[in-house]
Amino acid sequence: MHPANTRARPLSMAQVLLCGAAVVTLSMGIRHGFGLWLQPITQDMGWTRQTFALAMAIQNLAWGLFGIFGGMVADRFGAFRVLIGGSLLYAAGLVGMALSPTPGLFALTTGVVIGAAQAGTTYAIIYGVLGRQISADKRSWAMGVAAAAGSFGQFLMVPLEGQLILSFGWQQALLVLAAMALLIIPLAFGLREPGFHGGTPAQRSQSMGEAVVEALRHKSFVLLTLGYFVCGFQVVFIGVHMPSYLKDHGLSPQVASFALALIGLFNVFGTYAAGSLGQRIPKRNILVFIYWARAVVITVFLVVPLSPLSVYVFSAVMGALWLSTVPPTNAVVAQIFGVQHLSMLSGFVFFSHQIGSFMGVWLGGYLYDRTGSYDIVWYLAVALGVAAGLINLPVRERAIVRPAAQAA
Structure with a gap:
């Protein structure tokens, strides 16, 4: 097989x-609503919020x-097989989340299985x-x-x-989501890339190990x-x-549902804008703005009196900044390393994101159980x-220069 074959018929x-986009809509859409299950599950099962938060952290x-290993497989054999496996794991994990009788099994299914599924479908x-x-x-725009x-x-x-929780109860609602997760399988057939059929790995001018070492030695990648x-x-x-934070302050569950939906709606515009602007201005400037703007928005949210209106305004503005870091971050990785x-390299960067996710969700539950408040978090x-x-200010986006023998 000639190297050009992998790009012959894109x-x-x-x-x-x-x-x-449809795969990401399903996978991310399902996971974004998990906060709605915190109180129904903990109250019905008699568990603490920390129990639920620990499973989410895992x-x-x-x-x-x-995600690192899923990326390795996708880079070498194509995304198709990874997406199929991820869809099946997602369905299995959601069924386990609905039926787990103990915190340990809940952590295994909700934590490990669904986490592995998300790694293969996002x-x-x-x-x-x-x-x-x-x-x-067009890459940054497409991202x-x-x-x-x-x-x-x-x-x-x-x-x-x-609405599924209100209509059918939290367990049956999760079973419906399990069936929806299987819709990723037919979508995966539309992402079968030329050059990866039959399980034949694409030829590489750089090994995975060389790529990892190169990235970890690159200052901008580390930043x-x-x-x-x-x-x-x-x-x-x-x-x-946030749903539990709002309920603790006397706001209805519907306010939380609308707030999360507003975050999603306004992030449609935020992420699209970030991807489009990444074709025109330095992506590090976009990232610096996003992180500093989040700090300002959260501060204002905590200072003003809490009401449905303040929640909706916060959700709209925060939504525009929500996942808008994703396109410029991944576009910089592609721009530097190809x-x-x-x-795989996006998986390494995202692993850091998920360590932060672990700390955010777990500390939220831990400190709430200890102090009765989310204020510290x-x-x-x-x-x-x-x-x-500050960390993103020194990032440089120039393509890496490799020895001629390796780049040939």
Whole structure:
């Protein structure tokens, strides 16, 4: 097989965007609503919030860890098989989440299994296909479209999930989501890349080990990775704990559902704008703005009197900043290192994001159980936002120069 064969008949951009966006819509849409299950499950099962938060924290950590290996497989054998496996795991994990009788089994299914499923059905895998099938002059924009689709999934799915819980109960609602997760399988057929059929790995001019060592020695890659920790801390803490935070302050569950939906709706515009602007201005400037703006928005939210209106305004503005870090971060990785190992390297960066997610969701439950308040974690989210902006300031986006023998 000649190396050119992997690019001989690329998939159409419309097909890649349509199928990739639909996969991300389903996968991210389902997970964005998990915060709605915190109180129904803990109250029905007699568990603490920390029990639920720990399972969510494990889920985020498993997502990040398995994302590295899922990216390796996708880069070498194509995304198709990874997406199929991820869909099956997602359905199995949601069934386990509904039926687990003990905290340990709940942590295994909700945490490890669903986390592994998300690793095989979300951004790193889809962005690898986008990077290989779409030219560099449209890549950042395409990543913004895919991220916007994930946000639309939140806007679409969160109210639906809330209604499913009200109509059928939390267990049956999870079983419905399990069936929906299987819809990823037919979509995966639209992302079968030329050059990966029959399980034949694509030829590589650089081994996985060489790519990892090169990235970890690159200052800008390390800075991006550190900054992404903060993104995970902030968004997962808010996504999982804000419904309970609002209910603790006397607001109805419907306010929380609408708030999460607004985050998803406005992030459609935020992520699309971030991806489009990444074609025109330095992506590090976009990242610095996003992190500092989050710190300001959270501070204002904590200072003003809490009401449905303040929640909706916060959700709209925060939504525009929610996952808008994803397109510029992944586009910088592709710009520096190329697309040969993009899914794997994106997986490494995302692992840092998920360590932050673990800390955000777990600390939220832990400190609430200890202090009866989320205040400390909100303050941490502000401080970390300031720090992440500073961390991204020195990032340089120039393509790496490799020895001629390796680049040949």
